[in-house]
Amino acid sequence: MKTELIITTYNSVRALELCLVSVARQSLLPDTICIADDGSGPETKEFIDGLGATYPNLTFRHVWHEDQGFEKCRILNKAIESSEAEFLFFLDGDVMIHPNFLKRHFDLAQRGRFSTGSLIRLDETATEAMTSEIVTSGDAFDRSWLRENRAIDRLGTWLKTMPFPFAIQNLLDVTTPVQKALCGANWSAFREDILKVNGFDETLKYGGLDKEFGIRLINAGVKGRHLRYTAPLVHLDHPRGYRDPEKVKRHKAMIKEVRTSGRSWTEDGIIKGPKPV
Template identity: 60%
Template sequence: MNTELILSTYNSPRALVLTLLSVARQVRRPDSVCVADDGSGPDTAAAIAGVQARFPDLPIRHLWHEDRGFEKNVILNKAIASSQAEYLVFVDGDCLIHPCFIARHLELARPDHFLSGSLIRLDTPTTEAVTEEDVLEGRVFDRAWLARTGTFRRFSTRLKAGLLPKWAGHLLEAVYPVGRNWCGANGSAYRAAIVRVNGLDETMKYGGGDKEFGIRLENSGVKGRHVRFTAPLVHLDHPRGYKDAEKIRAHRAKIRHARSSGKIRAEAGIDGHLPRKGT
């Protein structure tokens, strides 16, 4: 099964390099990596080129569009539309993935399911202190290292870091009482299932777009399945100057509508980026 990892990014070259280094350490690498770039400056292109030079056997394509504000859903739809892969895994370009991350997503891949994980969130001082060696040597996933940084403020975070043996984590994921919402920072699905629901809603900016997309997948018959405790991912802290309270309120209304109406397809979605038949 051909697989592509889609990384969303915007003007965060240091975080993106760390993320790509964690991809290079995968026990089962994706067949390709797409950096879905929401309008970054030239430093991001230079960062990608630097990683590609260090790991020439890691196929990376850089998909960029002009900066028009927060249009993550648009660039993700463009990445999905242009992908040649059968199965797509999604993370943000400020997330470090465990060496077994891709392998776990592929182990559970099913046409009638999407997978949704979670994040281990680092605070700002820890984020600033993370080095490339920490990623390449795997220290960022070492439970003792995470404990020393104060990351384990909740027991659930210890579970997300792989505290349980795999069989126990697998069992807990099946019964854990948390909604199986799509998580764009740790999610995966068959490309065909995503195309059927017309991808992500491009009218939605920051806040709620993931959940609305997951509801439409569910409405189409593609149900959510947790990888909450068996696909660890460490999130680097960053400011969110693009948050807009008014847009978030409007997005909540769209989420309620998608849930109550059984809506499947986005009106403004991936269709506009797919090649037309006969062309």
């Protein structure tokens, strides 16, 4: 089964580099890595063009469109449509993943199911202190380092650092009452299930786009599996100047409509228009 990791990015070479350092350390590597680029400038292209030399054991492709503001849904659809893989992993380019992250998602790969997790968030100071060496050494996922850098703020965050044997962590995944909402920064699914709902709704900008998509997957019979405690990743802090309260309000209304109507198809996805008969 061919796999592809799709990583979204926008004008953030440092974060993307840290993300890829963690990807290179995976116990299971994807067949290809697609950088889904939401209109970054030449610095990002130059960095991506050099990845083949930096990571000769990894295969990259770069999907890009012109910068028209926050258009994550559109670049994701472009990456999904052009992918030749059966099973897709998704990351935002501002996260670093535990060495067993991709293997955990792959081990649970099943048609008719998506897997998704949650984040360990770094503050601005810890983000500035993060280096490739910290990621390579494994300290980025070390409880002592995370505690010293204020990332462990409650019991739930501590449990995300996998303090117990895998069997117990898996039991926590299964038994913890958490909503199976899709988190766009880290998830996986079969490509055919994504196409079943026509990908992401491109009218959605920042705020709720992943939740709306996840609800449509569930409406289509694709069940969610939450990996809250067995596939950790660390999220770098960054400003969100693209956040628009009016758009967020509109998105909440759309999410409510999708949930109550049971609709799974979007007419503003990979295919523009009604679902083909």
